[in-house]
Amino acid sequence: MSHILLIVDGMTDPDFRLADYPAMDSMQQLAPVDYSEGGRPETLACTLRILGLRQVPPHIRPIVEAYGAGLEVAPDDLWLRGSWYHIDEQGQPDRQESPETFTLRTDATVEIEPHDLGQGHWLFRLREERYLCERLTLPTPFVTGKMGDLLPEGDETIRDYFSQLATPRHRLIVWDKGVSRPLPQLQEPSVIIAAEKVLLGLGKMLDWETVIHPALTGDTDTDLGLLAQLTLEAAERTDRVIVHVNGADQAGHQRDEAGKRAFLRRIDSELLPLLLRSPHRLTLTSDHGCDPATGCHLAGPQPVLCSGMTHLRGNEGYRKQFSSL
Incomplete structure (x- = not known):
């Protein structure tokens, strides 16, 4: 049984x-x-x-999902987890919703690899950028009320990249980060x-x-x-x-x-x-x-x-x- x-x-x-x-x-x-x-x-x-x-352990969700997506997980890579949200008239996220069309940056100077998890959820890999994990401050979309700034803080390149992942009514919000670590x-x-x-x-x-x-x-x-x-x-x-x-x-x-x-x-x-x-x-x-x-x-x-x-x-x-x- x-x-x-x-x-x-x-x-x-x-x-x-x-x-x-x-x-x-x-x-x-x-x-x-x-x-x-x-x-x-x-x-x-x-x-x-x-x-x-x-x-x-804190900040392990991006790593676990990378394994679930069949992606290579290297010890010195930084992973970011984000989801698309609809933005209301006050500029705040009111529900998870992916836009019908959006453009991912392909600028070779920005070494951020996007990986689509489906249903409007994404992982982003920054190779050999483990040191950035503690520096970054991320918003938390799973709360009610005003959120303030919806962009990552602590690195201008990362902030600039995600500032452009937006449409007039949608924005991809990064809400978790992680580096490789063993799971108990x-x-x-x-x-x-x-x-x-x-x-x-x-x-x-x-x-x-x-x-x-x-x-x-x-x-x-x-x-x-x-x-x-x-x-x-x-x-x-x-x-x-x-x-x-x-x-x-x-x-x-x-x-x-x-x-x-x-x-x-x-x-x-x-x-x-x-x-x-x-x-x-x-x-x-x-x-x-x-x-x-x-x-x-x-x-x-x-x-x-x-x-x-x-x-x-x-x-x-x-x-x-x-x-x-």
């Missing part, structure tokens, strides 16, 4: 109610857990805490099923099996029936399967409340019943919330739902993960 850990990215928001989703509501509820632990509610850090890592090993090997580069990179760095399929996407169009099939197949060959579903978070960033609700109903009616009918143990949680009213991530306690608690009570590893056990 395997343990299926289902992470629904960005599931909660101020209007989220378990009672609206019968399959979720039928599961046993443990005490909610705030995986942001007072920090920025960000997918990688929160996911690592879900998996039991207590000390999350987690004790329990797993299979990861995901579409997001950050989860695939995590699997690669931990030397875990990863399962991908073209029909599994990081948006609301992902094939949940296929996801259930692949999950149950993986559960037959391993002790733990980590399943990451991103569509609710994506809809939240796009400020599409109806789309987020519809996607969560699909999870509840298309994915969960198949997993709940299997002989495998199931835990469902979310890394953080995402508010479709603002397009921003939310910190705060996330539901922890189980298909049964008996398998968890004697498992010391999960006692450490979930504060209610």
Whole structure:
């Protein structure tokens, strides 16, 4: 018997109610857990805490996503992570949205390599510029209210490059930086099923099996029936399967409340019943919330739902993960 850990990215928001989703509501509820632990509610850090890592290294998301994208990661390179945002009438980002057309600089004097992660997200590599990592100050787009300057501070060449990645209504905002560093090993090997580069990179760095399929996407169009099939197949060959579903978070960033609700109903009616009918143990949680009213991530306690608690009570590893056990 395997343990299926289902992470629904960005599931909660101020209007989220378990009672609206019968399959979720039928599961046993443990005490909610705030995986942001007072920090920025960000997918990688929160996911690592879900998996039991207590000390999350700072600024590792660009490195993990570089691995997930199959890019070479050299020890002295600096990586920057950015996303496209729509800019409102006050000059502030109000939702993640990529423009239909934009031009990347090809000036040979600017040695910045862009890499498209899809869905409006990009990585930028600066070769042998590791020393710049501590110097740069970056904005934080996943907050509400005024942000001030949307450009990196600390290096004029980098600031100038990203000042030109803009259209009249869109701007690419760099919100994380990183240099190569080892990721602490987690004790329990797993299979990861995901579409997001950050989860695939995590699997690669931990030397875990990863399962991908073209029909599994990081948006609301992902094939949940296929996801259930692949999950149950993986559960037959391993002790733990980590399943990451991103569509609710994506809809939240796009400020599409109806789309987020519809996607969560699909999870509840298309994915969960198949997993709940299997002989495998199931835990469902979310890394953080995402508010479709603002397009921003939310910190705060996330539901922890189980298909049964008996398998968890004697498992010391999960006692450490979930504060209610």
